[in-house]
Amino acid sequence: MVSDVNLILFEEHERGVPLPKRDPRAVHLLKVLHKTMGDYFDAGVLGGKRGVGCIKRVNSDGSIEVSLDLREEPPPRLLVRLAVGFPRPIQIRRLLRDMANMGVEAIDLMGTELGEKSYRDTTLLTNGGARDALIEGAVQARDTLLPVLAVYPSLGAWLAARPWHSVSRLIAADNIRPVGIFSRLTSKTRTVVIAVGSERGWSEQERERLESAGFTRLSLGDRALRTETACVVAVALATQG
Secondary structure (H helix, E strand, C coil): CCCCCCCEEECHHHCCCCECCCCHHHHHHHHHCCCCCCCEEEEEECCCCEEEEEEEEECCCCCEEEEEEEEECCCCCEEEEEEEECCCHHHHHHHHHHHHHHCEEEEEEECCCCCCHHHHHCHHHCCCHHHHHHHHHHHHCCCCCCCEEEEECCHHHHHHHCCCCCCCEEEEECCCCCCEECCCCCCCCCCEEEEECECCECCHHHHHHHHHCCCEEEECCCCCCCHHHHHHHHHHHHHCC
């Protein structure tokens, strides 16, 4: 059976329910992949297993009925929790998509002292856009699991909440006053928590808070990177092996 590039993802409550004609997944199956009745496609249920789906019927109203045979576990997660100062809204979408594509465990968005406060008002977090971006990244990775997404008003609030395991390795990206550089930080047994500042980086007070909380400040190199680029580089360096 020839594999399609991406998974067609369903919610658990959608099992047995026809996909409407204008549903993007129905359009993708019929118009892009040119599937017809009896054809198979790669499928999965969000939060569950993946496998194959089959188009059982194309109804007169254009909706399609599918059956799912899902027996395969999703790919393993990266043992990474990423916290990042709110970037521009357009960057948030790309960031969420790319982190879901890479398979990180969790993403924490937080306000920072040098970050633009208006970025926190993005409607992506309330209109479903954030979840859509996470799903887009998961679909491309042939994954059914989404990173846990949380929002904190400030770095201080995030550090106080400590949403990570006590045995996690704590790293803060800092190109201004680092004590070392990112290298092979791979850990098969504990999560790496990576904090990335806003476009302007960390304030001196935030550096002190991170240090007091046990974070090691490491440089990503000599270049100033876009926020979402810095996140991808940091996760990649921390998990290579």
